[in-house]
Amino acid sequence: MLLQIYKDLRASQLQQAMSKADALVQAYPNFRVGHMIRGDLLLMHTKPVTQLGAGLNAPPDKLKDLRDEARVRLQSLVARPNPDLLPRSVLQLRSDMRHVLVVAAAQSRLYVYQNVNGQLRLVTDYYITQGKLGVDKFREGDQKTPLGVYYITGRVSGARLPDFYGASALRINYPNEWDRLNGRGGSGIFLHGTPSDNYSRPPLASDGCVVLTNEDLRRLEDSVDIGKTPVVIADQQEFISKAKWDAERNTAARLVDAWRADLVSADSQRLLKNYSAKFKSADGENLKTWFEKDLRPLASVNGLTVAISEMTIFRYPSRDDMLVSTFTLESKIGKTRSTQRKRQYWAREGSAWKIVFESLI
Structure with a gap:
């Protein structure tokens, strides 16, 4: 509704914009940005308005919050990715992953992509709030939102939550294994809603969580499967053509397949x-200590066969390299079979890609 008001203003249709602003604040009486825009429209009947919130006599910090939210919501008119482009951070999903959530913190936006037979389709997007001090969380209480690839691991219903968290809260697995390896800590990072006295929060307002309106969060929950829905949080998300996306996905898949071939070669x-x-x-x-203990016993066996399935591949946020x-790694030696779920982090070193971390999950 707010974007329709912006469109009317662009077309110099003040009366239509005013009518829609009246409807907006009637439908959402606790949407403070809506009231600010309506106030500006009323003021336009008497004099030129050169900035958002021109008619408000409010504390400067509160007014700045409202202006910032209005601006990032306005940006979504022009910044929404072309549906023909794909998020570079998501290269492959498992077949049982229905959706992936892609957060672009700098744009205060969360994009929902559907997994349709291995191809990604943009479904919708939502305004979000991030940490008061931005992104790149490192420690407990730093009021920053983490950057990385995470999964929704649980849901807490509104009845069990303080009003501050809104309708419900979806927990993500921060810190993940890469965070812990790099000394990142903290806990209690959620996608959650807003307090009942306010429809939405400013772009920089949480203690590190990703915050949606309660209405949007309820819609989002229809796209979430606990344990199976990835959340990719980046400062900036890059969207690329399908041809480039296919090429990058194939390159990444070949890395893992080449590793599999070397594993069964019995050549350490x-x-x-x-x-x-x-x-x-x-x-x-x-590497030497870990390899001797964890991988050499399997890698030195003749007659080993290995199959890889159910693979996901992500380009790690804010790390182009x-x-x-x-x-899933299914190995067979004679009549003995075993199945493991394995995760590998690959980093580009010069012109080559190398594994810098590997673990079972």
Whole structure:
């Protein structure tokens, strides 16, 4: 409704805009930005208005919050990605993942993509609030939103929540294994709603969570499967053509398949070439210690066959030189079979890609 008002103003249709502003504040009486815009429209009947909130006599910090929210909502008129373009951060999903949530913090926007037979389709997008001090969370209480690839791991209903969290809260698995490896801490990061006295919050207003309006959060929950819905949080999201997206996805998939071929070669040196000298395990072990303990027993066996399935691939947010792949590894030696779920972080070192972290999940 707010965007329709903006469109009328662009077309110099003041009366139509005024009528829609009246309807907006009647439908959403606690939407403070709506009241601010309506006040500006009333003022336009008497004099030129050169800035948002011109008719308000409000504390400067509160007025700035309202102006910031109005601006980022306005930006969505021109900043919404072309539906023919795809998020570069999401290269492959498992077949049982119905949706992926893609957060562009700098635009205060969350995009919902549907997984349609391995292809991504933009479904909708929502205004969101991020941490008071922006992104790149490092420690508890720093009031920043984390950057990374996460999953929705649980839901807390509104009846069990303080009013501050709104209708419900969807927990994400921050800190993930890469966060912990790099010394990042903190807890209690959610996608949650807004307090009952306010329809929405300013762009920079949370303690680190991603905040939606209660109305939007209820809609979003229809797209969420606990444990299966990825949330990719970046400062800036890049959207690319399908041709480029296919090429990058194929390149990443070939890395994992080449690793699989080296695993079954029974040649430890060949397999080791996939790994970075900077490799660290979850326990802080270097490559030599971890490899001897965890991988050599499997890699040195003749007659090993390995199949990879149910793979996801993400380009790690804010790290153009990193990929994270998760897959099911089914190995067979004679009549003995085993299945593992494995995650690998690949970093580009010069012209080559190397594994810098690997773990079972």
